[in-house]
Amino acid sequence: MRLEAITWDRLGELLAERLLDLRPADGGAWPRVAIDGAPAARPGDLAARVCEALRIRGRTSLVVGTDGFLRPASVRLEHGRQDVESYYSDWYDTGALWREVFGPLDPGGDGRVLPDLWDPVTDRATRSPYVPLPPGSSLLLHGPFLLRHWFPLDLSVHILLSPGALRRRTPGTEQWTLPAFERYAQETDPAVTADVLVRADDPRHPAWSG
Template sequence: MRLEAITWDRLGEQLAERLLAVEPADGGAWTRVALDGAPAAGPGALAERISEALRVRGRPSLVVGTEGFLRPASLRLEYGHRDAESYYSGWYDIGALWREVFDPLGPEGNGRVLPDLWDPVTDRATRSPYARLPPGGVLLLHGPFLLRHWFPLDLSVHLVLTPGALRRRTAEAERWTLPAFERYDDETDPAGTADVLVRADDPRHPAWSG
């Protein structure tokens, strides 16, 4: 696969331009995009860049991070604070993402999305108000392991790091999560299945293939 060097700002603009031409695959009124990648790769920052590029083009969007849909600590940490298996398959409330984010943006949806559900610091519901994404708007969902859940996506972007770069850019206290990303690569092959691949080894100089 040939990757082309690009700046982050230009990448956000290029992806925004591409999204202007994307039609929802299910005939609905909203375009749904996944920015998939380890926290160290910065998928949330790219989602924000795309959102801003869409804004100046007159297209509404909503950025949602999976960190706002963590399960309660009693469930998430049932097997300890550093269990890679739990991190991979039990930390995120996938049912809530379907119910509060994807269902409202389906063909029969009303565009009323809950931007976050759970605060991991207080371990309580955030009680955030619903956000209404108007027809024609774009959902920009970012977080890890997104391509293993069969979400109804109209565009998928995977930010990839080599194992060495992932280790270097992951804080030492979080390196216990690394086996989960190795398993994700083996089971899901996100780099091979995503519509757009972004190489983020050098945080200053990404490269992409789309």
């Protein structure tokens, strides 16, 4: 696969332009985008850039991070604070994402999306209000392991870090999560299955193919 050098700002603009003409495959009114990547790859930063580029073009979007849909600590940490299997399979409330984020954007849905559900700092429900998305608005969901859940996506973006870059850019207190990303790469191969691939070993000089 050939990758071309690009800036993050330009990438955000190109993805936004692509979304302007994107029609959901299921006939719904809201394009749904996943920006997938390990925390060290900072997928939320790219989601914010796309959101801003869409705003400038007169199009509404909503950025949702999966870190707002973590399960309660009693579930997340049942097997310890550094259990790789739990991190890979049980930390994120995918059922709530289906129900509160994707369900309202199904054909015939009301477009009212819950932007977050759980605050991991207070370990309490956020009680955030629902956000109404006008037809034509885009959902920009970001976080790790997104392409293993069969979410109804109209565009998927994976930010790839080599094993060495991922190790270097992951804080020492989070190094225990690295085997989960190795497993994700082996089982899901997001670099191949994503519609758009962004390589970001050097965060100053990303490259992409899409």
